Amino acid sequence: MNETVEKPARVTAGVTFAARLAFEAVSHRFAAGQTTLDRVSLAAEPGEVLCLLGPSGSGKTTLLRIAAGIEAQTSGRVLLNDREIAGPEVFLPPEQRSIGLVFQDFALFPHLTILDNVRFGLTALSRDEAKREAMIALSRVGLERYASAYPHLLSGGEQQRVALARALAPRPAVLLMDEPFSGLDSRLKDAVRAETLSILRQSRATAIVVTHDAEEAMRMGDRIALLRGGRLVQVGTAEELYLRPADLFVAGFFSELNLFDARVAGGRAETPVGQFAAPGRKDGDAVTVAIRLPGFEVAEGGGQVEARVVSRRFLGVVELLELAVPGADEYVRARIRAGQLAAGVRDIWLNVRPADVLVFERRRESA
Structure with missing residues (x-):
């Protein structure tokens, strides 16, 4: 089946038109x-x-x-x-x-x-x-x-x-x-x-x-x-x-999340890692606050919330942290730039970037 093949002199466009x-x-x-x-x-x-x-x-x-x-x-x-x-x-x-x-x-x-x-x-x-x-x-x-x-x-x-x-x-x-x-x-x-x-x-x-x-x-x-x-x-x-994910399922499909159940009071939802705006929600509404892993900023001195490093995993350009936070039922996970924290550091402070916080009607879902 082998044949002598010559390369075409000119490569033309792939299709005459694109269809809907x-x-x-x-x-x-x-x-x-x-x-x-x-x-x-x-x-x-x-x-x-x-x-x-x-x-x-x-x-x-x-x-x-x-x-x-x-x-x-x-x-x-x-x-x-x-x-x-x-x-x-x-x-x-x-x-x-x-x-x-x-x-x-x-x-x-x-x-x-x-x-x-x-x-x-x-x-x-x-x-x-x-x-x-x-x-x-x-x-x-x-x-x-x-x-x-x-x-x-x-x-x-x-x-x-x-x-x-x-x-x-x-x-x-x-x-x-x-x-x-x-x-x-x-x-x-x-x-x-x-x-x-x-x-x-x-x-x-x-x-x-x-x-x-x-x-x-x-x-x-x-x-x-x-x-x-x-x-x-x-x-x-x-x-x-x-x-702008439509719901928690969409948000969880595009990024790893920390999830916190909360109720809205005064237009805000309170979690162990801070209070966050809950636009479109009424006071008393049950919500799930989702925070992306890169949404945490960590520091060795001063911040909004105290935390203790339980484990840290080196992944190349980033590190994955598991953190114990007062009031949180599960460890909080954070993804930070590698080398941002000195080796052996246990007690740190957290700040949360509002852009990485999403608030949904309470409904636990998994992707």
Whole structure:
């Protein structure tokens, strides 16, 4: 199957246009009655990278499979540029949707060369045209020199780029990626994510990326859609979800939190680490005060609250502290700059940055 391959003289743009992919009140239930999606309405705008974020079982992959045409929704519609591609009366097969899919395990054919893997789906083109388009796609991901090689000779990151090239080769209007970096070594992830994002920008395809990693979603997504139990919890930019989370679940998904139960008095909620404004809450309301770990400033002399260091863990540029605070039922955790406290220091003082304090209706939740 090996062939002599010439690098194309010119790499053209990835797609002719970027499409809008919209889900309208999409629900999905298994035959046993289990609901995996509950009236999800969401749109990926033209040229946008939209990240679907959520814990396992939240419905992310099911929504992706419905968009690709691998799964049929129970109710609702899917539209591509306002054209219905899946609904009560319409169900276009995957090959007619102009939607590409990158699987979690890359799904490369081990017996085919890299070039043949990439041109596998270009069945509508002649052999020469398919070869040319496949080489353009490989050039876009920087792997044209491996065209005659086989998948087992490539690293995990290179295989991921081959899978991306294969999905981009037909020039889809929308590209779907299901946890594309989950199989990579943690040291490779940053570099491969950055490369992938650059390729997506160049290709101009609308992209939907599934992940359960909040930091990954923040790194890649123009917007993030957070799902829980098949429902859409909040949609927005990384800044919006981090700074203005809709509820405690959203806040806990984007940062580690210390939680304190309190009641509002005089417009403020009192906790063992201080009193904090509780906007929009009435006196007597039961609330949960959430404080992000980096929200604590520590000092060896003077501050708002006394604390004792129970344990400290060196993590490179930061240290993780466990602190005993009078009145607190559990240890308070703080993340500080490494070296900020001298070795052996036990008794310290705490101040809390108001920007890292969030107040919610009392309801303990875990991400």
